[in-house]
Amino acid sequence: MTTxxxxxxxxxxxxxxxxxxxxxxxAGSHTRRGKPKIDRIYYLFLLPSLxxxxxxxxxxxxxxxxxxxxxxxxxxxxxxxGITNYIAVFSDPLILSSYxxxxxxxxxxxxxxxxxxxxxxxALTSRIRMKAALRAVFVIPMVISAIVIAYVFKYLxxxxxxxxxxxxxxxxxxxxxxxxxxxxxxxxxxxxxxxxIPGALLIYIAGLLSIPGEVYEAADIDGASAWTRxxxxxxxxxxxxxxxxxxxxxxxxxxxYDVIVGLTQGGPGTATRxxxxxxxxxxxxxxxxxxxxxxxxFFIITVLISIIQLxxxxxxxxxx
Amino acid sequence: xxxxxIRTEPPAARSAAADKGSGSGPRRRRGKVGxxxxxxxxxxxxxxxxxxxxxxxxxTISMSMKTSAQSVDGNALSLPAPIDLSGFAEAWELTNFPxxxxxxxxxxxxxxxxxxxxxxxxxxxxxxxxxxxxxxWSFFYLLAAMFVPFxxxxxxxxxxxxxxxxxxxxxxTILHIxxxxxxxxxxxxxxxxxxxxxxxxxxxxxxxTTWQTFWQLIFPLLAPMSATVAIFAxxxxxxxxxxxxxxxxxxxxxxxxxxxxxxxxxxxxxxNVSFASYLMAMAPxxxxxxxTQRWVMEGVTQGAVKG
Numbered sequence: 031m032t033t034x035x036x037x038x039x040x041x042x043x044x045x046x047x048x049x050x051x052x053x054x055x056x057a058g059s060h061t062r063r064g065k066p067k068i069d070r071i072y073y074l075f076l077l078p079s080l081x082x083x084x085x086x087x088x089x090x091x092x093x094x095x096x097x098x099x100x101x102x103x104x105x106x107x108x109x110x111x112g113i114t115n116y117i118a119v120f121s122d123p124l125i126l127s128s129y130x131x132x133x134x135x136x137x138x139x140x141x142x143x144x145x146x147x148x149x150x151x152x153a154l155t156s157r158i159r160m161k162a163a164l165r166a167v168f169v170i171p172m173v174i175s176a177i178v179i180a181y182v183f184k185y186l187x188x189x190x191x192x193x194x195x196x197x198x199x200x201x202x203x204x205x206x207x208x209x210x211x212x213x214x215x216x217x218x219x220x221x222x223x224x225x226x227i228p229g230a231l232l233i234y235i236a237g238l239l240s241i242p243g244e245v246y247e248a249a250d251i252d253g254a255s256a257w258t259r260x261x262x263x264x265x266x267x268x269x270x271x272x273x274x275x276x277x278x279x280x281x282x283x284x285x286x287y288d289v290i291v292g293l294t295q296g297g298p299g300t301a302t303r304x305x306x307x308x309x310x311x312x313x314x315x316x317x318x319x320x321x322x323x324x325x326x327x328f329f330i331i332t333v334l335i336s337i338i339q340l341x342x343x344x345x346x347x348x349x350x
Numbered sequence: 351x352x353x354x355x356i357r358t359e360p361p362a363a364r365s366a367a368a369d370k371g372s373g374s375g376p377r378r379r380r381g382k383v384g385x386x387x388x389x390x391x392x393x394x395x396x397x398x399x400x401x402x403x404x405x406x407x408x409x410t411i412s413m414s415m416k417t418s419a420q421s422v423d424g425n426a427l428s429l430p431a432p433i434d435l436s437g438f439a440e441a442w443e444l445t446n447f448p449x450x451x452x453x454x455x456x457x458x459x460x461x462x463x464x465x466x467x468x469x470x471x472x473x474x475x476x477x478x479x480x481x482x483x484x485x486x487w488s489f490f491y492l493l494a495a496m497f498v499p500f501x502x503x504x505x506x507x508x509x510x511x512x513x514x515x516x517x518x519x520x521x522x523t524i525l526h527i528x529x530x531x532x533x534x535x536x537x538x539x540x541x542x543x544x545x546x547x548x549x550x551x552x553x554x555x556x557x558x559t560t561w562q563t564f565w566q567l568i569f570p571l572l573a574p575m576s577a578t579v580a581i582f583a584x585x586x587x588x589x590x591x592x593x594x595x596x597x598x599x600x601x602x603x604x605x606x607x608x609x610x611x612x613x614x615x616x617x618x619x620x621x622n623v624s625f626a627s628y629l630m631a632m633a634p635x636x637x638x639x640x641x642t643q644r645w646v647m648e649g650v651t652q653g654a655v656k657g
Contacts, residue, residue, distance in 0.1 A: 068479060069560045075475035076488055079468045079531060086528040087495050087503065094506035104509070153396050157389045166643050167400045170407070173639040175589035175607045178631045181614070182406050185413075185621065186426055193424030224402070232647065285499045288591045306501040310596065313508055322505055329502040336497055 098322035104313065115323035124300060125324055128308040131215065131301070136283035139219050139226075144275055147227045151234030152260065165235070172228035176221075180292025183221045184208065187293070211301035214294050218302055221289050226282065230275045237271030238264065273343045277336065284332060410632065413625035414438065421621035434622065441627035445609045446602070454588060454605040457519050461526040461587035462580045465534050468527065469579060470572055473538035474564055489539065495532040500525075500593060508596055517599040525597065526587045534579045541575040542568070577645040581638075588635050606631045 098115055102108035119125055154165055171179070188206040195203025207213040241264065249259050265272075287306040290296060296303035305328055312321025413421055414437055415430040441447070472492065479485040500507075511521040545568070553563050569576075591607040598604055610631060613624035639646070 068482065071560045072475040072479055072485070075471040075564075076485065079472040079492060079535075080488055082468070082524065083492055083495070083528055083531060086507075086524055087498060090503045090506035090510055091498060093510065094503055097506070150396075150399065153392045156392055157387065158393050158396065159388050160393075164396055164400060165647060167403055169643065169646065170403055170636065170639070173585055173589075173635045174632050175591065175635070177591040177607050178589075178610055178628050179406060181610060181624070182410050182628055185625075186406070186409065189424040189621075190409075190426040224406075235647075281497075281499065285501045287501070291591070306504075306592075309501055310504060312505050313596065318505055318509075325502045325505065329498065332499070332502075333497055 094322045095326050097319050098326050100319050102319040103316040104318040108319070111319075115320045116327065118320065119324050119327060124303075125308055127300060128303050128305050131303065132284055132286060132305045135215055135218065135222075135286060135304070136280055139222050139283045140276055140279045142219060142223045143226055143230055143279055144272065146223065147230035147275070148234050148272070150227070150231050151238055152264065154231075155235060155238045168231060169228045171225050172232075174225070176225050176288035177292045179225060180221055180289045183217070183224075184293050187217050208294055209298055211298045214298060214302050217293055218286070218290055221293060222283065222286065225289065226279065230279060233271050233275055234268065237268035241267045273339075277339050277343075280335070280339075281332065284328075284335075407632075410625055410629050413621055414629045415626075416622045418620050418622055421625070435626075437620070437622035437626035438630070440620070440623045441630060444612060444623065445606070445627055445630075447630065449602070450604065450606050450609050453519050453603055457523050457526065457594075457605060458584055458587040460523045461530065462583045464523070464527040465530040465583040466576050466580050469531055469534035470538050470569065470576060471564070472531075473535050473542055474568055476535070477539050477542040489535070492535055493532050495529065496536075500529060504592075504596060511597055512599065517597060518603055519594070519598060519605070522590075522594045522597050522605070523587075525593055526583075526590065529593075530579075530583045530586055534583070537575055537579055538572065541572060545571055574645070577642070581642055581646050584638060585635065 097108070099110055099112060100108040101111045101114075150168060154161065154168070158164070187208050192204050192206055195201070195205075207217050245263055245267070246259065249263055254262070285306050286304045287310075290302055290304050290307065294302045296307050305324075309321050309325045309328070312318045312324075315321075409426045412428070412430055413426065415433050415435060416437075417430075417432065417434040418437075420428070420430065472488070476485045476489045507525065508517075511517045511525075516524065549571075550563055550567060553567050558566070589607060590605070594605045595608045595611075598608070610624075610627060613620075613627060
């Protein structure tokens, strides 16, 4: 490891399956010290996490998967029904449209967030003044509750923009875009991006700061232009951070819920209903087993996407 | 200790210290290139972008201080005239603020403390016993939750918390900690691997037990990362809407983000009241951020710069 290692790069390492390599020196030192007996207290350190985690995450997951093969409606008796629920999910237009909407939304948002966050990070690490103050301002959206800021934006989209449209006579602005089933998703992308750019931005700033200054000094001597520096030096060197941001972001946006509840409640009609919102109807709508089948499929899809993303990035990492 | 020294020393000493280190020490990109010209076009663009961040906050503050009559005109940018603070009093009562605030605060504090303790202890055990299969597998097991979003296990979690009497803020706290655990363990293990083993070995030679070594040596060394983990746990817990809205059965025990929904149905035209309530929901997180933002950024950036 010649480059500095931080949480984000270590995270890349772990995700790319390099965690073992970093610990070889530890394993070695244990044998060198000749201490084969483990201190029992280490189990005490680890067990609370393992037990709570198993009860809170693993058990519910297994219970949920089991019920997806039944006709359980959330209470009362149930019977095993095999894969009936899974077959029904595939031909449910409401579920299919929620997948279509959520994936489209996630792709657009990942692109918008990363493009803006990366450019902001480059600007914020360049030769500017008031660096600390500007950075502090740009991180503010991260600390505000998504549902609350969605309510604030809802007022702007539903009341202020139409009022402005009426005052200026601009036709398309006079109707709330939240009530337009072709445009409501734009509002959701805007608010989600507003909220999640800071997280990506901080990771990019960390990545940019990890690039040794010598690299740029060498480029300056060679007379490289700003664009060449960005494309040929900065981007390849922060590739790991780009990957982290895309994986984390995409996973988060596929689970979109708060902002949509705050802005449109899934409407107009079901135009902006996300997968998460569809699954949660299983709790109130007596569709427990059926929506659990949906949730299980969604889980398999997200894991497959993560594996594909890791495969692609591993290939990229091998190239650089 | 050492990184504290490096951070506070003047630039020259800092780079000297870095050169002494592993060769990839904490060296900032443009720290000591000398006085360079400020990039004014970039600064102007950054100021414009900063406006888009601040505008919704300005709207929230100004709306909360308007009269009900002024708040319905749709002009979000106008200044309140006259200033009317009665919206806050009404929001205070409608959201039962003292109770809601107490519940949310307790859930958040318990989540922060629980996350830092469980994650740092587990991480230490994992990193120091990496050559043992149980610990290595536990690491990947605990990390697996990063691939299991709440969405997927929400229905059985709602069902099971109800069955065991945890359909309340306590249940939310436990789930908040569990959902923070993966990410926090990832951060702690990365940080622990960068702490030289020699430090610990000298303590061991002096006869310190594992328990003492952790609390007296390792836990204090982890402080910068604990701060980062704590702040992220704080934000995730304080601002969460999805989990409490689904888990907490009794509406009178709801958290601050969830109770804001009352303004979406009744009283929907008293915008000054709803915005006063939004401001009261945002303010604590913003205040905490103002005092800890050094840690938020340093935690992330310093971690990356650290060799």
